[in-house]
Amino acid sequence: MKLAVVGAGYVGLVTGVCLAETGNQTAVLDCDRERIATLGAGRVPFYEPGLAELLDRNLRAGRLSFTTNPAEALAGTEIAFIAVGTPATASGDTDLAAVNEVAESIAAFSDPPPLVVVKSTVPVGGCSRLQEFFDRHCPGRVRVASNPEFLREGAAVSDFNFPDRIVIGTPDPEVAATLKRLYAPFVRTLHPILVMSRESAEMTKYAANGLLASRISFMNEIANLCRALGADVGEVRTGMGFDSRIGLQYLFPGVGYGGSCFPKDVQALARLGRAAGVPCEMLEAGHAVNERQKRQLAERAIAFFGGSCRGRTFAVWGLTFKPRTDDLRDAPALTIINLLLDAGAKIRVYDPVGLDRARAVLGDRVAYAASGLDAASGADALFVVTEWSEFRTLDLPELRRRMKALVIFDGRNMYNRDDLRREGVTCFSIGQSDVIP
Numbered sequence: 001m002k003l004a005v006v007g008a009g010y011v012g013l014v015t016g017v018c019l020a021e022t023g024n025q026t027a028v029l030d031c032d033r034e035r036i037a038t039l040g041a042g043r044v045p046f047y048e049p050g051l052a053e054l055l056d057r058n059l060r061a062g063r064l065s066f067t068t069n070p071a072e073a074l075a076g077t078e079i080a081f082i083a084v085g086t087p088a089t090a091s092g093d094t095d096l097a098a099v100n101e102v103a104e105s106i107a108a109f110s111d112p113p114p115l116v117v118v119k120s121t122v123p124v125g126g127c128s129r130l131q132e133f134f135d136r137h138c139p140g141r142v143r144v145a146s147n148p149e150f151l152r153e154g155a156a157v158s159d160f161n162f163p164d165r166i167v168i169g170t171p172d173p174e175v176a177a178t179l180k181r182l183y184a185p186f187v188r189t190l191h192p193i194l195v196m197s198r199e200s201a202e203m204t205k206y207a208a209n210g211l212l213a214s215r216i217s218f219m220n221e222i223a224n225l226c227r228a229l230g231a232d233v234g235e236v237r238t239g240m241g242f243d244s245r246i247g248l249q250y251l252f253p254g255v256g257y258g259g260s261c262f263p264k265d266v267q268a269l270a271r272l273g274r275a276a277g278v279p280c281e282m283l284e285a286g287h288a289v290n291e292r293q294k295r296q297l298a299e300r301a302i303a304f305f306g307g308s309c310r311g312r313t314f315a316v317w318g319l320t321f322k323p324r325t326d327d328l329r330d331a332p333a334l335t336i337i338n339l340l341l342d343a344g345a346k347i348r349v350y351d352p353v354g355l356d357r358a359r360a361v362l363g364d365r366v367a368y369a370a371s372g373l374d375a376a377s378g379a380d381a382l383f384v385v386t387e388w389s390e391f392r393t394l395d396l397p398e399l400r401r402r403m404k405a406l407v408i409f410d411g412r413n414m415y416n417r418d419d420l421r422r423e424g425v426t427c428f429s430i431g432q433s434d435v436i437p
């Protein structure tokens with residue numbers, strides 16, 4: 001098939017590259033000239049494991065192209081995917097400006113107009129409103145389907161190629177059949193393609209993210225209660241997780257969730273509920289828990305150091321909101337760093353892939369280190385915020401040599417507290433008793 005993907009961010013680029021890999025002629029359209037030039041040269045402008053190899057292979061094969069010209073991308077296209085960002089506005093509503101601009105371009109430059117497939121996360125009813133737009137401008141010629149993405153940053157290529165399920169929202173059996181043909185190579189393991197209404201497909205995306213975010217907040221609230229009552233959240237999590245009704249996934253306590261999806265989608269769904277007269281109190285409470293959780297580690301450190309961190313130097317390991325990505329959007333590390341800076345501390349940071357993006361956000365307010373050990377040199381305490389694999393094993397002799405004191409704030413419960421206690425390490429974690437030699 002001849003495809004166009006509008007939007008060259010995480011979702012659009014992964015979609016375009018993976019569809020090209022299965023033999024489709026795919027053009028990726030974006031208004032960012034620098035990004036398109038970078039991609040056309042075979043370079044991925046963000047970190048996503050496995051994506052660069054697929055990009056290079058499909059560019060060389062001639063199945064994949066990049067352009068800023070809507071006419072070039074859309075002419076003769078059979079399916080146009082909308083995969084642009086839908087960020088939250090200052091009020092928390094979903095900003096659909098980019099989606100609407102793409103719809104106008106499709107109406108203006110596509111001949112014949114294609115099947116329009118919306119991968120962007122839009123409020124429930126958004127695709128039907130797009131259908132109304134096309135019915136006014138291209139009567140009877142454009143069909144709109146919802147096809148939400150369920151890609152995890154850091155595992156997006158794998159998630160696209162081996163999906164748990166594919167969700168298609170359309171009232172049109174012909175549209176459903178077309179998209180089933182397109183996605184057939186990705187469901188050879190017999191995972192389902194689910195066809196439903198556009199509204200149900202849109203709600204599925206929001207509901208899935210809302211539940212996953214709520215599990216994280218629930219576990220963090222339980223962790224805080226465990227610490228107050230003398231229980232160990234690691235043991236509690238295990239006892240809960242082996243219940244087949246619950247499972248172990250998304251029950252890791254920590255410093256809260258971040259990224260481009262969970263915070264935005266949880267708040268957007270809660271606003272949709274309020275607008276519909278159906279308050280989503282669990283979602284709103286989960287979001288409030290998460291915002292408090294981001295502050296907890298820094299507040300405990302400030303209390304430990306007597307209410308002020310002036311004259312203290314802290315190392316922070318991990319800046320991205322999760323491992324295997326360079327994305328810092330709504331990252332808990334940023335909240336922690338800002339609170340420590342406000343308390344008078346000096347901060348030295350390290351992240352395996354996120355330092356360039358961190359410089360754009362944090363500027364010269366922090367110092368940047370080339371390694372975790374360099375960041376820890378001369379530090380009064382170490383904060384471990386993102387669970388990168390290279391942080392899982394501590395070189396305690398070297399840390400003891402470099403740091404002023406072996407004090408660790410473990411925001412991901414990565415370290416065995418008995419081992420730390422034997423080594424004389426002071427450690428504060430989430431939902432567990434403090435280790436103070």
